[in-house]
Amino acid sequence: MANALINGRYVLDTAEPVVSTGAFLRLKSIYFEGGGDVGKCILHDGGGKVIWQATLGDVSVSGDNAGHTFGGEGTIVDGMDLDTLSAGVCIVYLGKL
Numbered sequence: 001m002a003n004a005l006i007n008g009r010y011v012l013d014t015a016e017p018v019v020s021t022g023a024f025l026r027l028k029s030i031y032f033e034g035g036g037d038v039g040k041c042i043l044h045d046g047g048g049k050v051i052w053q054a055t056l057g058d059v060s061v062s063g064d065n066a067g068h069t070f071g072g073e074g075t076i077v078d079g080m081d082l083d084t085l086s087a088g089v090c091i092v093y094l095g096k097l
Contacts, residue, residue, distance in 0.1 A: 003082070010092040012082045021046030021079035026095040029069040032056075034088040041066075041090050046079020053084075 003012045010018060019025060023046075032041040034056040042053040054066035074095045082090060 008094050010080075010090075010094070012085065012090040012092065013088075015082050015085040017046075017079075017081045019046070019080045024076055024078055024097060025080055026074045026076050026097050027051070027070055028074040028093045028095040029067065030093070031065065031067040031091045032088065033065045033091075034086075039087040040084050041082075041086075041088075042084040043090065043092070044081045044083050045077040046081065048081075051075075051077055051080070 003010065003014050003016065003018055005011075012018060030043065030052050032039070032054050034041070039056040040054070043051045045051055052068050054068075056066060076097070080092070
């Protein structure tokens, strides 16, 4: 499967730019399942600033998945790029702008 927008969420399994700079998104939460107890996921905005990252097997992340929920209404980003995905899938849940 390639990166896809499905029912208000991005399901990402390929490291590549997802949304161009100039296209704003409201992120509500991110979930990363690495398909094992190791894996790395790094998500940037269109300008290269890290939005979120996780390394499975790291001291702060145990098991085979990691996640983050942005408080309140979420966070707005300008573009989105899945820079690193060593294994598994990253799911980004969106809110309304």
